Amino acid sequence: xxxxxxxxxxxxxxxxxxVAAHPRCAALSQEARAHLTYGVPMSWMAKWPGPFPLSVAQxxxxxxxxxxxxxxxxxxxxxxxxxxxxxxxxxxxxxxAQAARGITAxxxxxxxxxxxAQxxxxxGVPRWQLTLSATDANRHVLRYARHLTGRPKVVVMDFCxxxxxxxxxxxxxxxxxxxxxxxxxxxPVDPATTTIVVxxxxxxxxxxxxxxxxxxxxxxxxxxxxxxxxxxxxxYLDAVRALTRDAGAWFVADETHTLCAGPGxxxxxxxxxxxxxxxxxxxxxxxxIGAFGMTGALADEVERRIELEDIDVGGVxxxxxxxxxxxxxxxxxxxQVLTDxxxxxxxxxAVRWTDGVQGVLHEAGLPWHVTRxxxxxEYAFSPExxxxxxxxxxxxxFALQQYLHLQALTHGxxxxxxxxxxxxxxxxxxxxxxxxxxxFAAAARELAS
Numbered sequence: 001x002x003x004x005x006x007x008x009x010x011x012x013x014x015x016x017x018x019v020a021a022h023p024r025c026a027a028l029s030q031e032a033r034a035h036l037t038y039g040v041p042m043s044w045m046a047k048w049p050g051p052f053p054l055s056v057a058q059x060x061x062x063x064x065x066x067x068x069x070x071x072x073x074x075x076x077x078x079x080x081x082x083x084x085x086x087x088x089x090x091x092x093x094x095x096x097a098q099a100a101r102g103i104t105a106x107x108x109x110x111x112x113x114x115x116x117a118q119x120x121x122x123x124g125v126p127r128w129q130l131t132l133s134a135t136d137a138n139r140h141v142l143r144y145a146r147h148l149t150g151r152p153k154v155v156v157m158d159f160c161x162x163x164x165x166x167x168x169x170x171x172x173x174x175x176x177x178x179x180x181x182x183x184x185x186x187x188p189v190d191p192a193t194t195t196i197v198v199x200x201x202x203x204x205x206x207x208x209x210x211x212x213x214x215x216x217x218x219x220x221x222x223x224x225x226x227x228x229x230x231x232x233x234x235x236y237l238d239a240v241r242a243l244t245r246d247a248g249a250w251f252v253a254d255e256t257h258t259l260c261a262g263p264g265x266x267x268x269x270x271x272x273x274x275x276x277x278x279x280x281x282x283x284x285x286x287x288x289i290g291a292f293g294m295t296g297a298l299a300d301e302v303e304r305r306i307e308l309e310d311i312d313v314g315g316v317x318x319x320x321x322x323x324x325x326x327x328x329x330x331x332x333x334x335x336q337v338l339t340d341x342x343x344x345x346x347x348x349x350a351v352r353w354t355d356g357v358q359g360v361l362h363e364a365g366l367p368w369h370v371t372r373x374x375x376x377x378e379y380a381f382s383p384e385x386x387x388x389x390x391x392x393x394x395x396x397x398f399a400l401q402q403y404l405h406l407q408a409l410t411h412g413x414x415x416x417x418x419x420x421x422x423x424x425x426x427x428x429x430x431x432x433x434x435x436x437x438x439x440f441a442a443a444a445r446e447l448a449s
Contacts, residue, residue: 001367002400002447010446011403017410018050024067028055048417049406059086061427064414073413073432075353075422080257081281083375084337085427091285094332095325104323111327115283118334119293122264123255123277127299130322131290134256134280135163138219140316141276141292142167145217145250148301153214155249157200159389161226162219162254163280172197172390176205199388200224201232203239210247217250217276222266225257227392228380228419229371241273250298256280256290260423261374262343269374285337287329337426346375346424349433353377353422356437364444375424404443411439 019026029052033039038046045053055067062085064074077083084091098111116128131137142154142165154167159181162168169184170191178192196215198205209215222237224230244251253274255265259282262269267277275298280290294302306314320326354377357370361379370379380386382395405415413436415422422436 002397004399006447006449007399007403011399011406014403014406014410015050018406021070021410022052022054022066022068025055026052028067029053044418049402049409054409054414061085061087062425062429062432070412072409073435075424075428075432075436076414076416077423077425078281078286079416079418079421080260080376080423082286083260083282083423083425084285084333085425086286088285088333088337088426090332090336091287091329094328095287098325098328101324103325104320106319106323108322109324109327111324111331112322115291115327115330115334116293118331119277119279119283119291122334123267123279123293124264125274125277125293126296128291128293130327131292132288132318132321132326133163134254134278134290135165136318136321137278137280137290137292138162138165138168138252138254141250141252141278142217142219143315144298144302145252145276148298148305149216149248149250151214151216151249153194153196153212153216155196155198155206155209155215155218155220157220157224157389158197159227159393160200160220160224161257162221163256165219167191167195168219170195170197172199199390200230201236201387203236203243206240207243210243210249213247215247215249217252218244219252219254221254221256222258222261222270222272223373224389224392225373225376225421226418227389228386228396229373229376229378230386230389230392231371231373233387237270237272244275250275252276252278254278256282257376258373259283260346260376262347263338263340283333283338284326284329285333287326289326289330291330342426343375346426346428349424349428349430350375350377350422352430353424353433353436356433357440360437360441360444363441364448366444366448376421378419378421380420404440407443407446408436408439411435411442413439 029039040046057065057067065071119128120126156168158172169181170178171181173179178195178197180191196209198209251274259265277293354370354372357379361368367383368381369385371385381397386392408415
């Protein structure tokens with residue numbers, strides 16, 4: 001539906017406008033190349049639209065200011081790392097106070113138990129461990145699952161995302177076999193050795209995988225998010241719970257991104273009953289942290305089966321995990337920022353964003369759809385919402401996505417570079433949402449003309 005020559009022209013125009021508006025960011029990017037690969041501290045930052053990424057001078061609430069002085073509405077919010085908004089006052093105060101008292105000692109502080117109690121109340125699983133990221137949490141959980149079940153394999157969803165967990169860099173072939181995902185760098189083993197990939201929303205495929213007797217755990221998001229939002233069909237997650245329980249495999253709900261569904265993520269919002277819940281960056285208000293919670297029975301088994309002498313060399317943990325700074329940030333964030341009232345307002349704004357995008361699509365006659373999950377919403381380039389990750393991937397269009405992100409940025413709105421996601425924070429306003437709607441309407445008119 002989009003003329004490629006027209007798309008190239010529009011992209012060139014927006015690129016020219018972007019470069020003209022950000023000479024200081026361009027200079028800083030060029031200088032950074034002397035000592036930073038790709039000119040950025042982590043390679044994926046090079047994927048931002050335009051010939052160079054913005055250099056951030058400061059970020060507060062739902063806005064950031066770049067080195068050229070441009071103030072931008074931030075609907076990316078660190079791809080959920082700043083879902084609380086940038087530097088929320090309670091979190092910033094707690095971090096400053098704790099930094100003055102001590103940052104890390106490899107010993108617990110009272111904040112750690114308070115954070116665990118908060119997470120237990122929200123997600124309904126009682127026993128927690130703290131990490132530095134959700135990736136670490138997922139890795140640790142999979143080690144525990146294989147150790148306790150004596151089984152070698154993990155089930156993941158086709159086109160899933162679980163950070164840099166090796167077992168998750170796999171996709172499903174047309175014949176049901178497991179293959180390395182495109183772009184996977186230096187995989188330690190053939191992923192078919194460790195992983196069985198099944199389509200999301202396909203209980204039959206999951207049942208077949210579990211019937212092999214090889215599966216220690218099913219690691220999944222309650223709704224796919226990093227390939228665009230793919231919501232579960234009615235009854236699907238109930239089937240996952242029943243099938244894993246019958247097979248003796250762990251049901252691991254990775255709520256790192258789906259926490260947008262509410263204070264207890266999809267687990268609480270949809271009444272799920274997982275064996276393990278994983279959460280990440282959001283709970284620290286921008287300070288690195290992750291966590292995983294287990295049922296009491298599993299936690300007791302871990303304590304019984306892991307020798308104390310070996311507990312520090314078994315592949316679980318890290319000397320900075322549960323550090324004083326992270327736990328202070330998480331306690332303040334969970335008790336004072338990510339409150340029930342905050343989620344109500346965030347969801348209202350996400351509805352406003354969704355309605356605005358849907359209205360633009362209808363007016364422009366673009367055959368795309370928009371999907372919302374709590375405080376998060378995304379549009380994608382297919383008429384109907386996908387049922388699984390493969391359908392979502394097939395509808396993607398990188399060149400079109402890059403244009404739309406660049407066009408939004410030249411109009412003062414930042415979207416997540418990896419997909420068309422907008423996230424609402426407690427600091428986001430209706431005016432912020434409407435600014436995106438106006439920019440998106442301008443882009444849609446250009447594409448439809």
